[in-house]
């Protein structure tokens with residue numbers, strides 16, 4: 585029976601996977617939870633708990649076998665059995681996401697983008713076709729699309745979201761700065777680079793005050 589994985593654990597898995605792949609590339613065969621925790625600035629008890637859910641326990645002294653751990657995390661993240669995703673809005677951000685090849689390593693295959701701008705429709709970005717948004721229903725029914733990525737402006741985001749849901753998408757990665765109303769069977773993950781920048785900005789402001797005092 586598969587163990588339940590918390591959202592917090594899921595959020596940490598890509599970082600574990602990245603570090604483990606780096607270690608594997610260096611020819612390292614085993615790793616301890618303490619070493620992972622040290623590298624990723626996490627608590628080692630937390631790391632052990634996370635890895636116990638996806639892979640079981642490490643061995644005393646030798647720790648975890650890196651190859652097996654990578655394979656277990658990949659399996660948990662759905663790598664090798666990627667969820668298919670489409671982008672709505674092939675503007676600056678949409679194209680940047682289309683261009684990034686790394687999502688496949690985390691189990692998401694962005695297969696196409698949709699837009700309303702005639703100058704963009706029927707072009708390709710990183711080998712991915714940009715279609716007219718009118719073709720979304722036919723595309724979704726032909727290819728099983730699991731994830732919709734919204735990169736349109738705030739005013740168009742709810743419309744794009746509704747269209748995705750009408751065509752069977754139940755997981756939405758939303759980059760538009762707007763709250764999306766969705767039925768309970770749909771999960772929306774809001775992404776906002778601004779919140780990370782706010783933390784950096786706050787850090788600099790606090791540092792500047794303490795520098796002035798000293």
Ligand SMILES: NC(=O)c1ccc[n+]([C@@H]2O[C@H](COP(=O)([O-])OP(=O)(O)OC[C@H]3O[C@@H](n4cnc5c(N)ncnc54)[C@H](O)[C@@H]3O)[C@@H](O)[C@H]2O)c1
Nearest residue numbers: 673675676677699700701735736737738740760775776777
């Ligand atoms: N979350 C973040 O950290 C973050 C960072 C940057 C941008 N954004 C947001 O991402 C969105 C896109 O930003 P951008 O700079 O790429 O804008 P952009 O104007 O370059 O791109 C938007 C694209 O959406 C298309 N579009 C508009 N309505 C549409 C519809 N109904 N269906 C399909 N396509 C449609 C436009 O033709 C355009 O190509 C904005 O909402 C912006 O605020 C979020």
